[in-house]
Amino acid sequence: MVxxxxxxxxxxxxxxxVFKTYPTGTEALRDINLEVPEGDFLFLVGPSGAGKSTLxxxxxxxxxxxxxxxxxxxxxxGRMKRRKxxxxxxxxxxxxxxxxxxxxxxxxxxxxxxxRVLGEPDHxxxxxxxxxxxxxxxxxxxxxxxxxxxxxxxxxxxxxxALVHAPRFIIADEPTGNLDPATGWEIMQLFLRxxxxxxxxxxxxxxxxIVDLLRRRVIAIDAGQIARDERSGRYHDDVEKPQxxxx
Amino acid sequence: MMLRNLKFAFxxxxxxxxxxxxxxxxxxxxxxxxxxxxxxxxxxxxxxSQVLDSFRQRVSEISINVADDTPLQQVYDFQQRLAGDPRVxxxxxxxxxxALAQFKSDPQNGVLTQQIEGNPLDAKxxxxxxSLTDVAAIDSLARxxxxxxxxxxxxxxxDFINRMLQLSQWLSLAGVGLLxxxxxxxxxxxxxxxxxxxxxxxxxxxxxxLVGATEWFVRGPFVLEGVITGILAASIALALLVxxxxxxxxxxxxxxxxxxxSYDPAFISSLASDLLLAGALLGAVxxxxxxxxxxxx
Numbered sequence: 001m002v003x004x005x006x007x008x009x010x011x012x013x014x015x016x017x018v019f020k021t022y023p024t025g026t027e028a029l030r031d032i033n034l035e036v037p038e039g040d041f042l043f044l045v046g047p048s049g050a051g052k053s054t055l056x057x058x059x060x061x062x063x064x065x066x067x068x069x070x071x072x073x074x075x076x077x078g079r080m081k082r083r084k085x086x087x088x089x090x091x092x093x094x095x096x097x098x099x100x101x102x103x104x105x106x107x108x109x110x111x112x113x114x115x116r117v118l119g120e121p122d123h124x125x126x127x128x129x130x131x132x133x134x135x136x137x138x139x140x141x142x143x144x145x146x147x148x149x150x151x152x153x154x155x156x157x158x159x160x161x162a163l164v165h166a167p168r169f170i171i172a173d174e175p176t177g178n179l180d181p182a183t184g185w186e187i188m189q190l191f192l193r194x195x196x197x198x199x200x201x202x203x204x205x206x207x208x209x210i211v212d213l214l215r216r217r218v219i220a221i222d223a224g225q226i227a228r229d230e231r232s233g234r235y236h237d238d239v240e241k242p243q244x245x246x247x
Numbered sequence: 248m249m250l251r252n253l254k255f256a257f258x259x260x261x262x263x264x265x266x267x268x269x270x271x272x273x274x275x276x277x278x279x280x281x282x283x284x285x286x287x288x289x290x291x292x293x294x295x296s297q298v299l300d301s302f303r304q305r306v307s308e309i310s311i312n313v314a315d316d317t318p319l320q321q322v323y324d325f326q327q328r329l330a331g332d333p334r335v336x337x338x339x340x341x342x343x344x345x346a347l348a349q350f351k352s353d354p355q356n357g358v359l360t361q362q363i364e365g366n367p368l369d370a371k372x373x374x375x376x377x378s379l380t381d382v383a384a385i386d387s388l389a390r391x392x393x394x395x396x397x398x399x400x401x402x403x404x405x406d407f408i409n410r411m412l413q414l415s416q417w418l419s420l421a422g423v424g425l426l427x428x429x430x431x432x433x434x435x436x437x438x439x440x441x442x443x444x445x446x447x448x449x450x451x452x453x454x455x456x457l458v459g460a461t462e463w464f465v466r467g468p469f470v471l472e473g474v475i476t477g478i479l480a481a482s483i484a485l486a487l488l489v490x491x492x493x494x495x496x497x498x499x500x501x502x503x504x505x506x507x508x509s510y511d512p513a514f515i516s517s518l519a520s521d522l523l524l525a526g527a528l529l530g531a532v533x534x535x536x537x538x539x540x541x542x543x544x
Contacts, residue, residue, distance in 0.1 A: 060457070083461070090459035102451050117460035119252050161458070 011035035011071075012169070012200055013059070018068035020054050020224075028054040030224045032068070036202065038168075041195045043211050044204040045235055046221035052204040055221065056173045059202065060092060061085055072169075090118060093162030093199070097174035099154045101146040101161075107133070108142035111160045118165060132160040136190060152183030159190055170194055172203040176210065184210060208235035252464060259468035263444050264475055271476060274440035278480035278529065279487075281433045282522055285426060286488040289521060292422045293514050294496075299415050306411065307376045309385055310402045312369035315343075317394035322370070325392055329374055334381040339373045346371060369396050379412060430529060437473050437533025445469060445541045452541055462542050469538040470531050477530025481522045488522075489515055 013036035020029040029051045036042060044052045057063040058070055061077050070077045072088070080088060101110050111132055115125045133139050136156035146154050155175060162170060172191065176184030188210050195201045205211060211218060211234065218233025219226055264271045313322055322340065329338045341349070346368040351360045374389075376382045386403040389395055445452065455465050496510040 086456075086459045086461045086464075088459075089457065094457050100450070100454050100457070102454060113454065114458040116255055117455055117458055117464055119255075121251065165458075 012038045012073055013202070014069075014071040015055075016069045016071070018058065018065045018070060020051075020058060020063065021066045028224055029058075029065075032226060034219065034226065034229070036200060038200055039195070039198055040217060041192070041201045041214075042203070042217040042219060043214075043233070044202065044219050044221060045206070045211060046227070048206075050221045051224040052221055053173060056171055056202070056204050059171055060089065060094060090165060091168050093165070093167035093170040095155070095158050095162050095170065095172040095175045097177035099146070099151075099158045099178075101154055101157055103146055106143050106145055107138060107149070107157050110146065110157055111164050114161050114164050128164050129160075132164040135163060135193070136160045150183070151179050152186060155179060155183075155187050156190065159187070159194075163194060168199060170199050170201045170203075172201065172205075174205055175203065176205065176207050181209060188214070211235040252467070256464075256467035256471050260471035260475060263448065263468065263472050267444050267447060270440055270443050271472075274436055274476050275480045275483070277436045278433050278477060278526065279483045281429050281436070282481050282484035282526060283487060285429045285525065286484055286518060286522055288422055288425050288429070289518055290488065290492065290514070292418070293511065294509075295418055296415075297509060297511065299411070299418075302411060303379050306404070306407065307379050307382055309374050309376060309382055309389070311372040311374060311389040311392070312396040312399050312401065313371060313394055314396040315369070321394045322372070325394060326372055329372065329385075329388075332385075334377055334385065336375040336377045338375070341371045341373055343368055343370045369399070430525075433477075433529045434533040434536065437476060437530050438537035440476065441469050441473055441534040441537035444472065445538050449541065456542075465542040466535070466538050470534045473530035473532075473534025473537075474527045475530070477526035477528070477533075478523060479526075480530075481526025484526075485519055485522050488518065 013034070015032045015034040018029060018032040019027075021027045032055065044055060046052055054063065058065055058077070059072070061080065064078050073091070075088070077088075102113065105113065108129055111129045112125050115128060120128075129142075130139070133142065136159050138153065138156055138160065141149070141153070146157065149157065155178075159175075170191065175191070176187055179187060184207055191201055191203065192214075215232045215234070218228065218230050218235070220228035220233075326338050326340050329335050343366050347363075347366045350356055350368060372389075374385060376385050382403065383405060386401050386405070390400045395401075452465055492515070493510050500509075
């Protein structure tokens with residue numbers, strides 16, 4: 001089943017008949033067709049093992065599709081040369097459930113890390129890290145180490161690192177998975193602000209409350225296939241299930 | 248940007264070296280031992296080549312004995328022919344009288360000199376051959392010359408020269424073999440050290456790759472760390488070898504006097520550049536291989 005909403009803007013991400021089978025024989029994705037317009041905010045939902053994380057891995061080119069094509073900004077990821085890959089990843093901001101912060105670096109150094117690998121000069125690094133930390137409301141904690149921060153604060157550092165090089169896409173894999181509901185909501189507010197500034201956000205999540213509250217585009221994946229693609233969707237299509245209503 | 252990346256790589260390598268100090272030191276010591284062995288190999292090789300050179304000098308000279316009734320013009324012609332041969336470095340004609348004078352001047356021949364009546368010695372052509380391998384050809388050329396003394400044509404000792412050539416070939420082969428074994432051993436040691444460092448920093452590498460670091464940006468610090476390890480090891484090995492070189496040679500000379508081994512200070516600078524280069528190269532290659540699997544994007 002292919003449900004592609006009719007957006008006016010051109011798609012920046014496009015999956016065309018994408019299949020992914022792992023060498024073990026596991027068929028993770030089957031015939032995925034998907035278009036994401038610039039500035040979109042979409043949730044990927046579905047049970048564990050449905051294929052959400054595989055889709056994210058394909059998007060950041062940690063994996064290649066077995067069949068089909070994935071275009072990002074007009075470039076086919078499957079045919080991208082390995083040496084071009086770092087330059088592609090610099091256009092993407094990544095946020096993970098386990099934050100992936102470096103414990104031996106301070107908050108400042110963790111965020112600056114994303115700019116250091118680009119070879120940015122010190123004055124630029126300082127200004128942009130300060131701005132990113134301000135966006136996630138962590139100014140003043142520059143010299144703290146990740147271990148001394150709460151889970152929510154650590155995720156904010158990870159978001160600051162994903163933002164600091166001003167990427168056009170933010171790809172988040174269960175960013176609220178390790179957080180309590182209130183902190184998860186704070187983190188979502190951040191993503192909404194980033195999206196409002198023009199970045200396209202693709203987020204795999206299990207957080208039903210948030211998905212149902214925000215009523216953004218929802219793509220439900222089940223057994224490796226797109227089961228639903230709704231412009232203003234909910235976590236479940238079964239309306240009998242309890243829902244949190246948007247006030 | 249290049250400079251900034253280099254600075255980042257160097258800081259990162261230095262930090263990693265100190266953070267895993269125990270492993271780093273173990274690697275430095277192991278490579279030091281290997282480079283000491285390599286250095287000894289080079290020094291022994293150099294000493295042998297010095298000894299062989301002096302032997303070569305002696306055996307690449309061949310004396311052609313001239314028959315008594317050979318006309319002088321024929322001798323001069325042959326001398327000229329030899330002098331024009333590209334394999335020959337120099338020819339000297341020694342007359343019968345000069346040969347006798349030379350013989351008499353050698354104190355070892357004192358008793359014999361008193362018993363000699365007249366001059367039984369041949370006049371001779373002393374030929375300096377450029378390459379040891381050409382001595383046999385010059386010898387056969389001389390033997391076919393009409394003016395040669397048929398009873399005792401030349402002083403050529405083919406067997407001895409062949410054995411010398413064989414020995415020198417075997418020695419250089421053994422030296423190269425030993426160097427190969429030592430190189431492989433040190434590459435494996437550096438590889439494992441760097442793998443340990445990479446294992447400690449795998450999370451950092453993962454994050455680097457995810458934020459768009461190029462493979463060389465990730466690999467650079469590890470390769471530099473290997474180079475630092477190698478150069479440190481080479482410096483220690485070199486210092487120890489330089490300190491030990493002179494006393495060992497003089498001890499050897501006093502114990503085994505007949506082998507003309509000598510202390511050659513000029514060789515130290517070539518040893519230093521060889522060892523430092525080898526240390527840096529082995530460190531870099533070991534790291535490159537050790538880190539390759541982990542940095543592939």
